[in-house]
Amino acid sequence: MLSKKLIGAWAFFVICLMAAGILSLTLSIVWRRPNLMLNLTFSGVNLTAGSVLGITLLATFVLSLLVITQRGTLGLKILNWILLVNSVIILLIGTYIWIFTLHERNNYHTVFGQQSNETKILIQDMLKCCGYFDATDEVAFGGTTCPNQAAATALNNFCVTPITKFTDLTLNNIFSTVDGFMAIVIGLFLANMCVIKKRQEFERFEKIDSKRGMHSFF
Template sequence: MVSKLMLVFVATDVVFAMCGGLLVGFSLIAETNMRATPTTDNAAQRLLLNQCPLTAGVVNAALVFITFVFSVPAFFLPSNRGWLRMHGWLVVFCATFTLGLGLAVWVETLTTRKNLGAMWAEEVPLVQSLLQQKFNCCGYFNSTSPQFIQDNVCTDKLVAAQKGGCIGKFSSFANGYLDLIFTAAFGIVGVDVVLILCVAMVLKFRQEQERYRHIDEKNGLGAL
């Protein structure tokens, strides 16, 4: 009969694998969005996703799936601890990897205004105009720094001056968007930590079972 501890371990391991699916799904969808034609709805996201370690996210997901595969023998070999130890160390590596990705995105939020200004300056007028339309603003710092792009939102200099620059609205949007990404990464690390604790408890349980088995063998009860 499967113990409750093993059921918790397997359930947590499945959630761990699902987190790998979340990582690869987000990375691939983000890559697709970045290659899509820029529109008012996706222009800001495309700029922000370009700063995220998406390729590293796919690699991380692949490591998660490999780690999950190592847990299968650990489950079907109830007296074996070697596969379980290997699985545990791989989970530690995955957790460290994911934590690094989350911290990389978090660091981006510390210099949002500076980075967005450079990104804005590098974009073509079409994308700048789309951002102006999305955030209902003109120019980045203000309508003249840099010069606003004339469109249906910023129709002339007077209207552009009244609307103000995009720095505030764009920065708030970027911080909120990136916050979701690195918070999700830290949440996955939390799942990893729970799985590591489960692995440690299963290892301890199997170690005790092996010790009791040796005691029974010494007492001549090995055949019972």
């Protein structure tokens, strides 16, 4: 029989895995809604990756509930292989975020430049800035903040700092959350290994008892 502490630890990590999957999937859906800064921060590919991660974690959660109710260790071993796949996905996403933040100012220069003039004007009005690196760089004229080149030059406030301040905080929070997902997967993997070991011991004792029963019969 499995100890209550081991069952409790296993259940804790499984619940955390479910919560991680729900969080990842929910945010990936919610952040697709119209929002100037979030839409600038995340591309459709980024949000799709978050959805895939959320679905994968939730599928693993469902599988874990199925295999724990079965006898033997085969299902649990399969679960551990799937957890390794989860960890690879999490590692890839975390590494991508980390590498992206190393050149954040230049990366968002490209992203900002890809926006329509209407979107640029809305961002400039919101952040009270004109242009990206300077008043002539990727600037869009219109709105209340940057109606023309003279106003943009006179303002002398460029969008690179407020944009990357928001994106850096957001991406760092996501990176920390993804690190937390990795801790959950590792914790469940280790708890699963303990369950496998205990079940193997139980199966071995069952075989010993059955052999003893056969000897006593003869």
